[in-house]
Amino acid sequence: MADSAQPMHWAEARETAWAAGFAARPVAAELPFDQAAGSALAAPLTAASDLPAFPTSAVDGWAVAGPGPWRPGGAVLAGQVPGPITPGRAVKIATGAQVPAGTEGLIRLEHTETGTDGSVTGPAEREWRETGEEARRGEELLPAGTPVTPPVIGLAASAGHVTLPAHPRPAARVVVFGDELLTGGVSRDGRVRDSLGPMVPHLLTAAGAAAGPSLGPVEDTLEAHVAALRSALSEADLVCTTGGTMVGPVDHLHPALAEIGAEYVLNTVAVRPGFPMLLARTEDGRFIAGLPGNPQSAVIAVVTLVAPLLAGLRGLPLPPLGATRLAEDVPGRGAFTHLALVDAAGRRLGHHGSAMLRGLAGAAGFAVIAPNATGSAGEAIGLATVPGVSAGFGGTA
Incomplete structure (x- = not known):
């Protein structure tokens, strides 16, 4: 050897x-989301369709056409394909629903006034997401190498994917x-x-x-x-x-x-x-x-x-070090790097012998003391975190 x-x-x-x-x-493969999570994209993520794929209401309210007041009639919910509306008409619409053809504005439900004859009035605005406002079909959404986080999975799903290219x-x-x-x-x-x-x-x-x-x-x-x-x-x-x-x-x-x-x-x-x-x-x-x-x-x-x-x-970059500010002096270990247990406040923990876990169980991570150096109180220093342990967590000595 x-x-x-x-x-x-x-x-x-x-x-x-x-x-x-x-x-x-x-070799990368098309993986279901749960298997791709925590990896990195092995190829760019592109939109499989326009995003959104159709005009989508951003509010609960009324879709209206032409000048008001408007005569109400009908409703469109998310998941339905509405018919067009004609001038003078108002159609109740839910957030996320497809905006009917012919719509010239949306009146928020909370801004709507109802007349004695049942007509509706209020400020009509273009409060909807246009087709392709977030992305056009085929557009690159994220580059290769991007870590597959929960928001990335959500974006991929909304863009029409059921798998991701990952390791x-x-x-x-x-x-x-x-x-x-x-x-x-x-x-x-x-x-x-x-x-x-x-x-x-x-x-x-x-x-x-x-x-x-x-x-x-x-x-x-x-x-x-x-x-x-x-x-x-x-x-x-x-x-x-x-x-x-x-x-x-x-x-x-x-x-x-x-x-x-x-x-x-x-x-x-x-x-x-x-x-x-x-x-x-x-x-x-x-x-x-x-x-x-x-x-x-x-x-x-x-x-x-x-x-x-x-x-x-998994195709990810080298995990970066976190950071901490030491609350007290920490000795070095000569020519060796010293990894010193500290809590979230930068205090060195007790029970830090190599055979002990008590200090580690309450630690935010290891303060990285460089070779031939010491750590000084108030000094900003690298923090090596433990997988599965948040750097924001820390107990007391």
Whole structure:
């Protein structure tokens, strides 16, 4: 396996993981809206018809023709095709309904006055959307590369589409390594409860993958590691492993990667916590992300490598950093980037050790302290957010 002699800088690692995913993004397809959501448009979105396709009332009121007062007669609701109206007549009309031919103005219902003879009067205005006012058939609405958000789906539907050209969600699985892990109950007898198996699939889903249930815990032998990787890779585009990223007596990930013929995209990142993370690729183009076993370090690996990789695989740009303003000084970690847990007010959180999740559960994200630097109170600084967690959320220390 190819290897790197030095840990990769944190910012470079994010970009490298994203570029690897973007280069390997699958062929785009016409996907139903629910499958395209969270991807990027693989081709421009164009209008399949004029938008609107016919003149559409913007108000509830009366459609009138000729000079008033007008004699009421009939009504047109949304979904109906009205006949024309003649001068001197008024037709009640609902918002969204097709405007009858011959209409010269619309009177808002709240502005309408009714005479003793039943006639209606009021200010008649052109309060309707003209055919093609928003877009003409064939017009480009959005360029390729636009993220498929709920409003984009709404626009596509209104423009006549039932699918969108997009890159499908990568299938992902989590493989949990470690004889010491329990899948139920409380930690006991030298064994600890697994937190990553239940958590990481939800992080992957939030980052744009189709994540299945976790596999494991896997026995601490090379043979078991190789078998688990091959099983997961048979059904996934991305496999995230937890633990075993170092070179201790029961850390079998590196030899297992060699056994299956995977090549490193990167191996270790100059970040604290989370240094011993890795990204590898198999000969058939599937990815393996090695997450450290400490829970917070594993989440940092997801933020650093997995979320950018998944964005690339779906044709999206590198996820941008958010921003925060530090409420207090935050130390650096020498030549390494320091990712420091902070809340929404920029306060550093307690319980921020790499093996802890209590601080993370109340965090807005990680303040990014650059190598060979410190963070100062009042300083505006980058914020690395966790998939599925709003940057506006934050607890207290």
